[in-house]
Amino acid sequence: MARSVEQHLDGMRASGERAVAGTTSGLMGMGQEVTWEARHLGVRLRLRSRITAYERPRYFQDSMMSGPFAAFVHDHRFASEHGGTTMRDDVEFRSPLGVLGVLADWLVVGPYLRRLLMRRNRALKRAAEMP
Numbered sequence: 001m002a003r004s005v006e007q008h009l010d011g012m013r014a015s016g017e018r019a020v021a022g023t024t025s026g027l028m029g030m031g032q033e034v035t036w037e038a039r040h041l042g043v044r045l046r047l048r049s050r051i052t053a054y055e056r057p058r059y060f061q062d063s064m065m066s067g068p069f070a071a072f073v074h075d076h077r078f079a080s081e082h083g084g085t086t087m088r089d090d091v092e093f094r095s096p097l098g099v100l101g102v103l104a105d106w107l108v109v110g111p112y113l114r115r116l117l118m119r120r121n122r123a124l125k126r127a128a129e130m131p
Contacts, residue, residue: 016040022048030054033065041112047072070094070101087124089117 017038024034028051035048047067054060057078064072075090095101095109 020046028060029056040116041108043068049074068096070096085128087121089121091117 017036019034020037021035022033028034030051030053033048033050035046037044037046039045045068047069048065049062049067049072050065052061052063052073053075059075059077061073061075063074071092071094073092077088077090079086079088091113093105093109093113095105097104
């Protein structure tokens, strides 16, 4: 399932995010970058990510090149299932600040990211199912 940046942006807008630099239209591929700007948890953030793995149409990975995390890698997997497509997100992240970051990840950041991805995926599902 090829997904255009425009389709992805619809899901991002639902969470208040917007692309401000890099690839902001058309299909993204290996090595391309996009910079996102957003307000999360009351803080304005900027995150630049690059497509670091790409196996169309089944898989791609984006990795943070710069931004608020010590590390952030997001795997997107797509599979044909029951006449449709199933998408699975796997995210590995680590906040800065050592032990304080680990505590923040467990108490705040992890639960927040799960809710954000669920909301974004619902928006993507609605867009993909539009006639």
